[in-house]
Amino acid sequence: MSDQPLFTLDIDQNKYLPAGGGEIHAVLTVEAAGPAESSAGPVEAAEVIIVDASGSMGGYKITEARQAAQAAVEALRDGVHFAVVSGTHEATKIYPPRAGLARADAQTRKQAAEALRRLRADGGTAIGRWLRLAAELLDGHPGAVRHAILLTDGQNGENAQAFDAALAHCAGRFVCDSRGVGTDWAPAELRKVADALLGTSGFIRDARDLTADFEAMVENTMGKAVADVALRIWTPQHGRVKYLKQVSPTLADLTGLRVPADQLTGDYPTGAWGAEARVYHLCVEIPAGAIGQEVRGAWVRLVRADSGEVVARGNVLAQWTDDLALSTRVSPGVAHYTGQAELFGLIQEGLGARAAGDLDTATARLGRARRLAEESGNDGTARLLDRVVEIDPGTGTARLRRTVDRADEIALDTGSVRTARMRRDPGEPDPSGGRGAAG
């Protein structure tokens, strides 16, 4: 029997538009029910571990990084193709010494650990170059789940153009999870890597936690059962995808990753899938239709890149009505995830204002964010906000904490991409299937 996960696509939207309206919002929930773990034929995997070895990593940090990378190598399943890259102003493959990747077994894991022990901190930071080397190495394994782990502690020394070009070059070639250590790196840079390369970015507050985190990332990758899946979105003539964002488990904008499939259709890569659920917010613009007309505003298909097989599909509809009670309703999913995106925006604006010394704006934004986090059930973000802003329990007034640990600020910045899943009410009727008003 096949180990293919079973994909389901659920679409939450209000299809009714007012006369002249042309913007449709829908929340797409994609769930993959994975095959049993460690079943007969595990999918092929290729992993590149990139360790920042720039001068700033000197001392205890490089020691912890070595240990974390060694733990990641240890966690690799036998037979996985892998390499270790040392990153400075250049990118150097430190293992294997020969061309290409090594196959994980007891001996190669030991050799990789030895190579890591010789790793020294020296030089600059050129994240784009590191990623380009990873792309080159992983290109040799097109059928595999291709993944990279990136660890850095500093800001990228490349100019923005070179960095963006590198991300564009790597997009769709592999998935990259990146982690920052210390308090000198820029969350926005790693967020860019996560957005472009469909991975996560995160903050390792205590270098001693690196080992566990690296192990978890490798295990997560080993759990992937399908290498490449794309969201294929058709829009009608004269329509377009205004944006497509992943909104759960984290926020990531996929709009710019579109690869045209035909005149009306584009593919948005989503990377490798294990047993997991992800939620997307799709916004489509279409020409306004006549009252009573119904159109398919978007046809969403989930496609395996290797076989071209369509594994799930669904329609985003639009129907024009002059009944305001219908057209003004917002579907619960769209409302919830719009709120989560707003929460992220408030935190970013608040932190930006705080850094610029505009404390009034910072207080307003972060205070509003704290209330929104609580209302929407985003407890994780609420806790991170508590380190930066406090709410008077009596009056409800927000006040910035006088002293904020730089690490707390980074934790909030990186953690704000994590959204709360919508609480599901099973008894809720499908909002788009409602009965029309009696005319």
Place this chain on the structure above:
Amino acid sequence: MTAAPATGPDETGADGTGGARRAVSGACPRCGSGVHPGELFCECCGQPLDAARCERCGPAPVDPEGYCERCGLRQPSEADHAETEAGGAAGVSDRGLRHSRNEDAMALVSADGVTVGVVCDGVSSSPRPESASAAGAETGAAVLLAELRAGADPAAATRAAAVRAAAAVAGLGSSVDDAPACTYVSAVVGPETVTVGWTGDSRAYWLRAGSPPVPCDDSATPTTPVAPTAPAGSGTPAGPVSAGPVSAGASASTGPMVPPDPAFRSAPVPLRDSVLLTEDDVVAPSVLSAWLGADAGEAAPRVRVFAPQEPGVVLVCSDGLWGYLEDAGSLAPFTAPGTPLEAARALVRHALAAGGRDNITVLVIPFCPPPP
């Protein structure tokens, strides 16, 4: 004033099948290769030639779910747009543009040279109006046919069918507060007479074949509503839009109403020019004084019998049509040029073009008088 002739019968080629047939004899809509009449698929690219037509954007593939693969429009489904033909007659029922579903129902059957048509319009303010109209139309047509076959005369059969339809609709309601309701109109078109029966404001018309905007052979008749003041060559009906559906001259020629007494039998009223055959049961525009439903009084259908003197058609319709075009003289040109199905489609298209505020149902039943 209505511009009926300009948007009506001239466009018969623009509907689904007519247009597709034209495309087939020219070029493939997908690859442009020449295709010959009668071919079902393009020889060059395999494009299906008959089905490949979107109602809104023209030649384009429609996927199995019913959406145009180019503009996304959901193509009309059975519930949105239904067409039927029987015994040379045709019916078209359409959801219109404003309602989310079609609450009208129609039935058309033909046997032994007699064609029976029923139209019911669900009352939107009642619960489950579409169940009322469906029950009314089905029951009415079935009972009419059975009564006629059993030898009943058309007037008696019409009355019996309307009463049974009323009972069927009343049976759908659990109380007067939960009473699906609808209107009812039936037409029995036989070899010599036309019999109509109704409750509510759905209508039947007699439309004379070739009934011209400007009569050329019978200009002396005082009963043609549009003739005396219509300028030559103009298709626009003259005179003010009357509050009543029938001009004074026309109603004078239709003779007296058949009284509601079931025992009463009168001679068929002769018919020449196009005229409204029914009289709305309303207390005010679109406020019904009679309907079918558990909350309605005892069924008291009104029945009339006519004897057309010339060929023509009986038009049976819901207010989705006559709300836009109610003058018999303006309706007649739609039925002149094509088949009954083309005429029904043209009338529905006119109502859609005019706004399609309500569901639209149109039956077109031809009548040919016996040779004298």
